[in-house]
Amino acid sequence: TDKRSYSIAVIAGDGIGKEVMPEGVRALEAASAAFGFQLDLKWHEFSSCDYYLKHGQMMPDDWKQQIGPVDAIFFGAVGWPETVPDHISLWQSILQFRREYDQYVNLRPVRLMPGVPCPLAGREPGDIDFWVVRENTEGEYSSVGGHMFPGTDREIVIQETVMTRLGVDRVLRYAFDLASKRERKHVTSATKSNGIAITMPFWDSRVEAIAAEYAGVSHDKYHIDILAAQFVMNPQRFDVVVASNLFGDILSDLGPACTGTIGVAPSANINPEGAFPSLFEPVHGSAPDIAGQGIANPVGQIWSAAMMLEHLGETAAAASVLAAIEETLVSANGRTRDLKGNASTEECGKAVASLIA
Ligand code: NAI
Ligand code: MG
Numbered sequence: 001t002d003k004r005s006y007s008i009a010v011i012a013g014d015g016i017g018k019e020v021m022p023e024g025v026r027a028l029e030a031a032s033a034a035f036g037f038q039l040d041l042k043w044h045e046f047s048s049c050d051y052y053l054k055h056g057q058m059m060p061d062d063w064k065q066q067i068g069p070v071d072a073i074f075f076g077a078v079g080w081p082e083t084v085p086d087h088i089s090l091w092q093s094i095l096q097f098r099r100e101y102d103q104y105v106n107l108r109p110v111r112l113m114p115g116v117p118c119p120l121a122g123r124e125p126g127d128i129d130f131w132v133v134r135e136n137t138e139g140e141y142s143s144v145g146g147h148m149f150p151g152t153d154r155e156i157v158i159q160e161t162v163m164t165r166l167g168v169d170r171v172l173r174y175a176f177d178l179a180s181k182r183e184r185k186h187v188t189s190a191t192k193s194n195g196i197a198i199t200m201p202f203w204d205s206r207v208e209a210i211a212a213e214y215a216g217v218s219h220d221k222y223h224i225d226i227l228a229a230q231f232v233m234n235p236q237r238f239d240v241v242v243a244s245n246l247f248g249d250i251l252s253d254l255g256p257a258c259t260g261t262i263g264v265a266p267s268a269n270i271n272p273e274g275a276f277p278s279l280f281e282p283v284h285g286s287a288p289d290i291a292g293q294g295i296a297n298p299v300g301q302i303w304s305a306a307m308m309l310e311h312l313g314e315t316a317a318a319a320s321v322l323a324a325i326e327e328t329l330v331s332a333n334g335r336t337r338d339l340k341g342n343a344s345t346e347e348c349g350k351a352v353a354s355l356i357a
Contacts, residue, residue, distance in 0.1 A: 003037075003038060004036070004037035004038065004313075004314070005037065005038035005039075005040065006037065006038070006039055006040065006071040006072065006312050007040040007041075007042070007068075007069075007070045007071050008028075008039060008040065008041050008042070008070055008071060008072050008073070008074050008308075009042055009044060009067045009068075009070045009072075009073045009074070009277070010025065010041050010042065010043045010044065010074050011043075011044050011046070011047050011048075011073065011074070011075050011076065012043070012048070012076040013047060013048050013075065013076040013077050013078040013079075013093075013286060014048050014049050014050070014076075014077060014078050014079055014080045014089075014286040014291075015077060015079070015080060015285070015286025015287055015288050015291035016076075016077060016284075016286055016287045016290065016291050016296035016345075017048075017075075017076025017077035017078065017286050018076065018291075019291070019292075019294065019296050019298070019345050020076060020077075020282065020296050020297075020298040020300070020301035020302075020345060020349075021074075021076040021301060022346075022349070023298035023301060023302060023345060023346065023348070023349025023350075023352070023353075024074060024076075024298065024301035024302050024304065024305045024349075025041065025074075025305075026349050026350065026352075026353045027302045027305045027306075027321055027324075027349070027352055027353050027356060028041075028074075028305050028308075028309075029353075030353040030354075030356040031305075031309060031314070031317040031320065031321055031356050032317075034317070034320065034356055034357050035314060035316060035317040035320070037314060037317070041074075042068075042070070044066065044067070046058065046059045046060055046063060046066070046093075047059055047063075047075075047078055047093040047094070048078060048093075049078070049079070049080035049083055049084040049089055052083075052084050052088070052089065052092075053083060053084070057092060058078075058084075058088070058089060058092035058093045059092060059093060059096065063096075064100065067277070069277075070277050071277065071312060072277050072278055072279070072280060072308050072311065072312060073097065073277050073278070073279040073280070074279075074280055074281075074304070074305065074308060075094065075097075075279050075280065075281035075304075076281065076282070076286075076301065077281070077282065077284060077285045077286040077287070078090060078093045078094055078285075078286060079285050079286045079288075080286060080288060081288070082288065094279075094281075097269070097279050098136060098137075098269050098279070099137075100276075101269075101271055101276035101277055101278070101279070102137065102271050102275065102276055103136055103137075103269035103270055103271050103276070103278060103279060104135065104136050104137045104167065104170060104171060104270075104271065104272075105133060105134070105135075105136060105171055105174050105268075105269070105270040105271075105272060106133075106134040106135075106136040106248065106252060106267065106268070106269055106270075107131060107132070107133055107134075107178075107267065107268040107269075107270055107307070108131070108132045108134075108252045108255065108256055108265065108266070108267045108268075108283065109129075109130075109131055109256075109265075109266065109303075109307075110128060110129070110130050110131070110132060110231075110235070110238070110255035110256055110258065110259055111128060111129045111130075111259060112124070112125050112126070112127060112128040112129070112259045112260070113125060113259070113260065113264060113325070113326055113329055114326055114329050114330045115329030115330055115331075115334075115335050115339055115341075116259065116260035116261060116264060116329060116339060117260060117339075118258075118259060118260060119257070119258060119260070120232060120235065120258055123235070125326075127235070127236050128235045128236060128258070128259055130235070130238035130239050130240065130241060130255070131178060131239075131240050131241065132241050132243070132248065132251050132252045132255045133171065133174060133175040133178065133240060133241065133242045133243070133248070134171075134243055134244075134245065134247075134248025134249060134251070134252050135167065135168070135171040135242075135243070135244050135245045135248055136171075136245065136248075136269060137167060137245070138162050138163060138164060138167045138245065139161055139162065139163060139167075139199075139244040139245035139246060140161045140244060140245050140246035141245045141246065142159065142160055142161065142162040144159070144160040144162055145157070145158045145159035145160050146158055161196070161199045163199045163202055163203060163244070165206065168202070168203055168206045169206055169209075169210060170272075171242065172189075172206055172207060172210040172242060173210055173213075174242075174270075174272050175187050175240050175242035176210055176211065176213070176214040176217050176219075176240075178240050179214075179217045179239060179240040180214055180216060180217050182239055182240065184239040185216055185217045185218065185239070186217065186218045186219065186220075186238075186239040186240065187207075187211070187217055187218070187219040187220075187239070187240045187241075187242060188219070188220055188221065188222060188227070188237075188238055188239070188240070188241045188242070189203070189204070189207045189219065189220070189221040189222075189241075189242050189243070190221070190222065190223075190224050190227050190241065190242070190243035190244070190247040190248070190251060191203060191204050191221050191222070191223055191224065192223050192224050192225075192247070193223075194223060195223075199244075203244060204221060207219065207221065207242075224243075224247045224250075224251075227241075227251070228250070228251070228254060231251065231254050231255060231258055232254075232258060235255075235258055235259075241255075252267070256283060261297070261338055261339065262283060262284045262300070263284060263296070263297030263299060263300055263336065263338045263339070264297060264299040264300050264303065264325075264329075264339075265282065265283035265284070265300050265303075266280070266281075266282055266283065266300050266301075266303035266304035266306070266307055267280075267281060267282070267283050267304065267307075268280050268281075268304070268307045268308070268311065269281075270311065278308075278311055280304040280305070280307050280308040280311070281301075281304055282300030282301045282303075282304055283300060284300055294344045294345050294346065295336060295337050295338075295344060295345060296336070296345050297336040297338050297339065297345070297348065298336075298345050298348055298349045298352075299325055299328075299329070299336075299348065299352075302321065302325060302349065302352055303321075303322070303325060305321060306318045306319075306321035306322045306325070309321065317356075320356050320357065321352070321356055323355070324352045324353075324355035324356045325352055327355050328348065328351045328352045328355065331351075333347075333351075334347075334348055334351040334352075335348065336348050
């Protein structure tokens with residue numbers, strides 16, 4: 001018999017990352033006991049500002065060897081601007097993972113949960129449930145360009161958008177694959193071919209080409225400006241939304257913001273082929289303003305654990321973690337203070353873990 005077993009690098013990071021990570025791990029361990037798979041968790045101290053203060057860098061030179069051939073990376077939050085500037089702490093840690101591990105899909109759910117007040121009027125849990133798939137490696141965030149004659153009247157800056165067929169096709173395929181496994185089987189593509197008249201028509205043409213491979217999946221496209229408006233006015237329309245790096249960056253903040261608080265939002269940076277490990281983390285940062293008080297909401301971290309389980313193929317366990325979160329959020333005694341509840345970080349985490357079965 002093949003015993004399912006997963007090795008996972010656990011990196012808590014800074015601030016509330018160190019408080020919410022134990023609750024994420026608690027949920028994973030509850031899922032492992034309930035669903036009969038094994039976990040081999042290896043905690044790392046690096047990728048934190050404490051490590052930086054001791055060693056003068058955020059990660060050891062051989063961080064890749066230390067992480068090793070793991071199945072996934074479970075990440076908390078990094079950053080402590082009082083002691084280490086953000087451009088150092090983020091660039092030398094999380095951004096290294098995304099780049100070195102070719103995590104070309106950034107995935108975030110947009111799902112209205114019970115107990116989370118919706119900033120959009122009249123929406124109930126169940127009304128909003130879709131995914132934002134962002135291209136995570138190329139597009140508008142390129143280093144191709146230049147700056148000439150700085151500080152003079154002739155000053156020129158140019159930064160080119162870089163789209164490759166390989167880069168566009170692989171993220172589109174991910175989106176169509178994801179949609180094909182969902183009930184509504186619909187992909188919406190973000191474009192701006194009326195204004196960005198070279199790269200965006202190319203993007204659109206690749207959408208048509210990839211869509212032709214997926215007979216069972218329908219698709220449409222919106223220009224990014226009206227798409228942003230539709231996220232707010234008609235979020236029920238969407239199932240899987242796919243976008244370039246810049247458009248996806250904006251949509252993947254706007255979407256979760258339409259369904260409530262930063263404390264619950266999870267995200268994944270995925271290398272779908274499994275050539276490298278994928279990384280799962282809450283959307284929020286290290287929250288220095290509330291760190292050390294035991295009041296941080298652990299749901300973003302725990303929901304990230306659910307996404308990781310889904311990625312590892314533990315679909316039933318993932319669904320159970322999500323259901324446990326939903327049940328916990330219904331009660332004020334399960335919710336943390338940011339959601340007008342009474343629970344501490346640990347109480348919320350224990351409530352979720354006790355419901356995982
Ligand atoms: P933040 O997300 O840490 O905090 C923003 C606000 O939301 C704060 O008022 C905070 O108290 C609140 N908040 C965040 N998470 C919460 C939770 N789980 N429960 C309850 N309240 C929560 O963003 P901020 O303050 O801009 O950044 C702080 C540090 O985190 C910086 O060093 C920044 O660079 C870093 N950061 C790291 C990220 C990562 O590791 N991927 C992502 C975003 C920021
Ligand atoms: Mg962003």
